[in-house]
Amino acid sequence: MGKSKVARYRSTPGRQAMVRLVLMCGVTLLLVPSGARAGQDGVVANPYEGDPAARRAGAALYGTRCAECHGADAKGISGPDLTALWAVGTSEARVFQTIRRGVPGSIMPSSSAPENELWAIVAYLKSVSTVPPVEFTTGDADHGRDIFRSTCVRCHRVNGNGGRLGPDLSRIARIRSRAALTLAIRDPSASMAVGYRTVTLVTADGELIRGVKKGEDVFSVQIVDTEERLQGYLKADLGEVRDETQSLMPAFGSDQLSDDDLDDLLRFLGTLNVVQ
Numbered sequence: 001m002g003k004s005k006v007a008r009y010r011s012t013p014g015r016q017a018m019v020r021l022v023l024m025c026g027v028t029l030l031l032v033p034s035g036a037r038a039g040q041d042g043v044v045a046n047p048y049e050g051d052p053a054a055r056r057a058g059a060a061l062y063g064t065r066c067a068e069c070h071g072a073d074a075k076g077i078s079g080p081d082l083t084a085l086w087a088v089g090t091s092e093a094r095v096f097q098t099i100r101r102g103v104p105g106s107i108m109p110s111s112s113a114p115e116n117e118l119w120a121i122v123a124y125l126k127s128v129s130t131v132p133p134v135e136f137t138t139g140d141a142d143h144g145r146d147i148f149r150s151t152c153v154r155c156h157r158v159n160g161n162g163g164r165l166g167p168d169l170s171r172i173a174r175i176r177s178r179a180a181l182t183l184a185i186r187d188p189s190a191s192m193a194v195g196y197r198t199v200t201l202v203t204a205d206g207e208l209i210r211g212v213k214k215g216e217d218v219f220s221v222q223i224v225d226t227e228e229r230l231q232g233y234l235k236a237d238l239g240e241v242r243d244e245t246q247s248l249m250p251a252f253g254s255d256q257l258s259d260d261d262l263d264d265l266l267r268f269l270g271t272l273n274v275v276q
Helices: 002-010 013-030 052-065 082-088 092-101 115-127 141-152 178-186 259-271
Strands: 197-203 208-216 220-225 230-234 238-243
Touching: 052 115, 082 115, 092 115, 141 259, 178 259, 197 220, 208 230
Parallel strands: none
Antiparallel strands: 197 208, 197 238, 208 220, 220 230
16 A cells, blocks of 8 residues: 555655756756857857766756757657758857847747856767767778769768769768668668658649659648659648658668678768868
8 A cells, every 4th residue: 555655645646747947957957057258259158067977957848848849869750850950061159149039930949047057958969969080980982982972972972972862961970970870771660850851732633743742831741752853732732741751761781781891881871971
């Protein structure tokens, strides 16, 4: 009986709310107020750069404020993939300002939270958005380049060359771990990135149009079709908009891409791990 009563007490909504409140208070106490300062080059630096406690606090704050739209892993749901921010050279100051001001015309609101909490979130996002270069130090980069050109370039770009149906891979090794890239190649349907999720449109006369979904609202849907054409369609003119669970990218099992060849390909992608 004693155990049963304790279990019921721990699981009550009021108890859970109290626990959440205590945790959030603890997170706030971890953050000593600290204003960001501009360095000699004028670039605003995160006051919590390299601070493990701030990153942990930022993770908790992110989970309560951002994860609903951007996903628990920050790779996007209704909001964009935030792990790609540093792949395109976005500064911490710009990320901070985006969180502070929001994005006009989107579902991203502004925030009136204290600066130290916003900087902690930025520190957390950067920690999950960068990969140590040591993960890509094995393999033959020259052979990996040949594999990329023969297998991947039709849909993916690097350094301005290649297809546009899949994500640009120029800096992918900066934001995706070796394990994540291996899974994406071996089983691409396991985790499709926002903006590259497969969709099939069925026209009123039964024609099937496949592509990756780029945007959707109540009245229309926008896709890049398999010919790499950006197209918009009114839903009233379509018979169906079908979200698919299978990626347009084929799965490359070990019978199609050996472990050694995969190692070479990842090594090549790792050589691109430099902000230009």
